[in-house]
Amino acid sequence: MHFEDFDASPPAARQDAELPTRLQYLIDNTPALIYCTVPSGDFKMTFVSNNAFNMLGYRPEEMMADPNFWFDHIHPDDAPRIVASLAEVFTEGQRVYEYRFRAADGRYLWMHDTLRLIRDAAGRPLEVIGALTDITDRKAMEEALLAKGIEQQQLIGKLREAHEQLLQAEKMASVGQLAAGIAHEINNPIGFVNSNMSSLQGYVGALLQLIDAYDDAIAGQPALVAQMVPVRQAADLDFLRGDVTALVSESIDGLRRVKEIVQSLREFSHVGETEWQLADLHRGLDSTLTIAANELKYKVTVVKEYGNLPLVECRASQLNQVFMNLLVNAVQAITGRGVIRIRTGVQEDWVWIEIADTGAGIAPEHLTRIFEPFFTTKPVGSGTGLGLSLSYGIVNRHGGRIDVHSQPGEGTTFTVWLPQHPPQRDAGNAGA
Known part of the structure; x- marks a missing residue:
């Protein structure tokens, strides 16, 4: 037996001798970068x-040769946050940071850094030990998930807005069907009542002429004239003569107004018109004013200053919905009586429709939010906050825009700008 290579030292002594090498091996191959710094x-x-x-x-x-290496390689946007709280390492004993650190190739890598303060037996700071772990991939995943979440929220918002627009479109279609039903059911009786009233107007005129002829015939016979005086007084013929003519004329005028309202409702909804077409925006404005007349007449005076507009390629029923929303908002902004001024005009290839009111105006902090879905300054239950949002979407799909100018206490002006010929009318646009 040869004893030259036999290590007679105890096993524990051999382990102690190998320990520094073993620790160095473990430290160098751990997933985290281990470092120590002076504690000041x-x-x-x-x-x-x-x-x-x-x-x-x-x-x-x-890294050890440069005394400022650690600080100098932290991203400038992250360094102030770390510097501001670094003193807490000495009060709490440990701090955890996530920051970007510049690698040798110039890239900034995200690091998870755990700093721990080591004290000597007397409690004095001895050194700070740090463990850096590369979390760049994790951060990229977090950012991707965050972006995905934001994208999903935006998609949910768009779906909600599209749902509300669909409900509004269905409501407008229902109004159109109702208008068609009203027109069908009312036009026939209105037609023969109107015809009868015209005939009645002629009959009343003929009877009054007959009475005048009888008066002329008995004028030379005092006894007959005296006999007819109490009859004329009982019938109050002089009043009846004027009143019956006025009643017939007012009835004919009332029938005319009923026909105009039905026609305006049809034009407002544009029953059966689902495609883009050339439309007269003034007719749309007038029909909308007729539909909203009951809400307008007790609060505002409507002043129309129409320019010379060309026909505009559009979906007229949707633009009428925009006009209705702007008019209703204008009325609701006015306390007491006020004025709504409607102006139209042409500028190069654009037409514009301006609706201005003398209402309370819009606060500056709200101006940037008025087109957001569900944003409203009205009391709960008084508005959905969708009117202006839907109007913005309709005008945007027509290739136009809505400008707003408002001064609190002085009123608000909305201006709808529309191209005479929308630049894009794809299938999704046309069907929206």
Whole structure:
């Protein structure tokens, strides 16, 4: 037996001798970069594990040679936050940070850094130990998930808005069907009542002429004239003569107004018109005013200053909905009596419709939000906050825009700008 290579030292002694090498091996191959710094000043590094080169591309001796290496390589946007709270390491004993650190190739990598303060037996700060872990991939995933979440929220918002627009379109279709039913059911009786009233007007005129002829015939016979005086007084013929003519004329005028209302309702809804077409916007405005007359007449005076508009390629029923929303908002903004002024005009290839009111105006902090879905300054139950949002969407799909100018206490002016020929009318646009 040869004893030259036999190690007679106890096993524990051999383990102690190998321990520094073993620890160095473990430190250099851990997933985290281990480093130590002085516990004051610039946090100069006094130890850096060898895996720094694989993680960051720096040699440990390079990192320890520069007293400002740690601070100088933290992203400028992250450094102030870390500096502001670094003193808490000395009060709490440990701090955890996530920040961007510049690698040797110039890239900024996201790091998870756990700093722990080591004290000596007397409690004095001895050094700070840090463990850096590369979390760049995790951060990228978080940002992707966040972006996905934002995208989903935006999609949900768009779906909600599209749902509300669909409900509004269905409501408008129902109004159109109702208008068609009203027109069908009312036009026939209105037609023969109107014809009868015209005939009645002629009959009343003929009877009054007959009475005048009888008066002329008995004028030379005093006894007959005296006999007819109490009859004329009982019938109050002089009043009846004027009143019956006025009643017939008023009835004919009332029938005419009923026909105009039905026609305006049909034009407002544009029953059966689902395609883009050339439309007269003034007719749309007038029909909308007729439909809203009951809400307008007791609060406002409507002043129309129409320019010379060309026919505009559009979906007229949707634009009428925009006009209705703007008019109703204008009325609701007015306390007491006020004025709504409607102006129209042409500028190059654009037409514009301006609806101005003398109402309370819109606060500056609300101006940037008035077109947001569900935003409203009205009391709960008084508005959905969808009117202006839907109007914005309709005008936008027509290739136009809505401008608003408002001064609190002085009123608000909405101006709808529309191209005479929308630049894009694809299938999705046309069907919206």
